[in-house]
Amino acid sequence: MKKILIIEDNSDIRESTAEILELSNYQVLKAENGKIGVDLAVSQRPDLILCDIMMPELDGYGVLYLLSKNPETAAIAFIFLTAKAERLDLRKGMEMGADDYLTKPFDDMELLHAIECRLQKQEKLANYYSRSLFNLERLATGQLRGSAELKLLIAGRKVRQIKKKQVLYYEGDEPQGIYLVLEGVVKTFKLTEDGRELMTGLYKNEDYVGINGLLIADTQAETAEALEDSAVCLLPKEMIINLLTRYPDISQQFLKTLANDIRAKEEQLLQFAYQSVRKRMSQVLLRLQIQFAPVEEFKISRDELAAMSGMATETVSRTLTDFKDEGLIERKGSQIKILDTVRLQKMKN
Numbered sequence: 392m393k394k395i396l397i398i399e400d401n402s403d404i405r406e407s408t409a410e411i412l413e414l415s416n417y418q419v420l421k422a423e424n425g426k427i428g429v430d431l432a433v434s435q436r437p438d439l440i441l442c443d444i445m446m447p448e449l450d451g452y453g454v455l456y457l458l459s460k461n462p463e464t465a466a467i468a469f470i471f472l473t474a475k476a477e478r479l480d481l482r483k484g485m486e487m488g489a490d491d492y493l494t495k496p497f498d499d500m501e502l503l504h505a506i507e508c509r510l511q512k513q514e515k516l517a518n519y520y521s522r523s524l525f526n527l528e529r530l531a532t533g534q535l536r537g538s539a540e541l542k543l544l545i546a547g548r549k550v551r552q553i554k555k556k557q558v559l560y561y562e563g564d565e566p567q568g569i570y571l572v573l574e575g576v577v578k579t580f581k582l583t584e585d586g587r588e589l590m591t592g593l594y595k596n597e598d599y600v601g602i603n604g605l606l607i608a609d610t611q612a613e614t615a616e617a618l619e620d621s622a623v624c625l626l627p628k629e630m631i632i633n634l635l636t637r638y639p640d641i642s643q644q645f646l647k648t649l650a651n652d653i654r655a656k657e658e659q660l661l662q663f664a665y666q667s668v669r670k671r672m673s674q675v676l677l678r679l680q681i682q683f684a685p686v687e688e689f690k691i692s693r694d695e696l697a698a699m700s701g702m703a704t705e706t707v708s709r710t711l712t713d714f715k716d717e718g719l720i721e722r723k724g725s726q727i728k729i730l731d732t733v734r735l736q737k738m739k740n
Contacts (some may be wrong), residue, residue: 393510396420396437398428398454399472400446404495408441411499420499425449429457432464439468439506451488459488468509488625490552504633512552551623556596559600559615559623560714566604566611568627571595575621579613590698591656593618593682602649618695666740669702672710676720688728
């Protein structure tokens with residue numbers, strides 16, 4: 392029987408929510424304010440927490456902050472209950488690590504669906520999560536103490552589900568840490584003065600997002616957004632800086648990752664400046680083929696290809712049509728399969 396903690400100061404909402412969950416065979420814990428809720432979470436270790444935002448003693452943000460700092464409670468699934476739906480509230484909660492939001496008033500099915508989905512995703516990602524985080528442990532190769540400490544630091548990190556088009560951080564935000572992509576795809580981009588989007592990076596499982604902002608700037612130089620439904624893990628700034636300071640091997644590996652990222656951006660700028668439309672598109676497709684390997688086909692929209700290649704969407708459509716007619720690619724909607732890698736590699740400028 393799964394255990395759910397409800398932290399809600401409104402007794403009517405608290406009791407009615409508890410009744411719905413008990414009838415659905417959940418074990419329910421109840422707290423009338425944030426302070427009691429934190430104490431219950433620490434002592435009872437629920438599988439999921441439903442928490443109101445506006446409460447006496449300690450508000451919902453304070454509850455989430457305290458629980459995320461405690462290794463024993465940091466990985467508990469957390470859903471906010473709120474009467475507010477403003478973007479600022481949503482963004483603040485998700486940046487702090489909340490898994491989902493339910494806007495009051497909500498009905499029985501909406502509540503149960505949100506809880507069931509969250510618990511199922513937690514179970515599904517449990518094994519995959521530990522395998523992906525092993526990739527981070529390998530940064531400490533040759534440093535046995537560093538590797539052991541790294542295991543302890545990342546063991547309780549929380550998987551965060553993000554929906555398609557949900558923003559991880561905006562250009563100009565203060566870096567909170569580095570995001571490890573566990574599932575799905577995340578893109579980074581900058582907006583030009585006329586509002587066009589220029590994609591600067593594409594990250595899939597076991598890639599790190601935000602290294603540049605953390606290591607070489609006080610603010611993020613680009614915006615990061617989910618290209619599809621994804622799962623990420625935030626490795627906090629303090630944790631990463633501590634590891635970089637204490638273990639040279641880890642520092643070297645992160646610097647290599649940063650250097651490769653910078654080199655890729657330099658090559659992208661050179662392509663924009665000196666390459667023809669056909670050459671640019673061939674390079675973008677080859678880069679995507681490498682990034683999505685070993686999968687033969689990848690899904691990407693015209694707008695996203697335009698942002699990656701610095702072209703207008705109409706030019707992208709014409710070029711892809713030409714490539715298809717020439718037998719270089721196979722295309723069905725946004726699904727692309729490269730048929731002739733060699734000819735794309737030898738594309739003349």
